Amino acid sequence: MLWVAVGICLFVIVAAAVALTMAAVLGVRGLKAMKAEMEGGLRELNTQTAEMEKRLEAFAARSDELKDTLDRLSESLRRVSVLLNATRDARDMAGTARDFVPKK
Numbered sequence: 001m002l003w004v005a006v007g008i009c010l011f012v013i014v015a016a017a018v019a020l021t022m023a024a025v026l027g028v029r030g031l032k033a034m035k036a037e038m039e040g041g042l043r044e045l046n047t048q049t050a051e052m053e054k055r056l057e058a059f060a061a062r063s064d065e066l067k068d069t070l071d072r073l074s075e076s077l078r079r080v081s082v083l084l085n086a087t088r089d090a091r092d093m094a095g096t097a098r099d100f101v102p103k104k
Helices: 002-099
Strands: none
Touching: none
């Protein structure tokens, strides 16, 4: 009867050791798979970050171009304003000059 109890205890110990070993192997495989997925995700994130940096640089360059264009437009609007004021003054002067022209 003693040998049966010892055999059962040894069987339980061996079964527990095998189960623990299998769980450890599965855990290591799971960690490796998770590491591979995370590395892939990080590579994709790095790629997207690089694309965003390129877009940001292009946007900054276009922003400078836009600023220059707006400055030129502002200067043109100032010139147009001066010309419009001169045209109004000339019309006003022509209108007052017509008052002195004799009518038939």
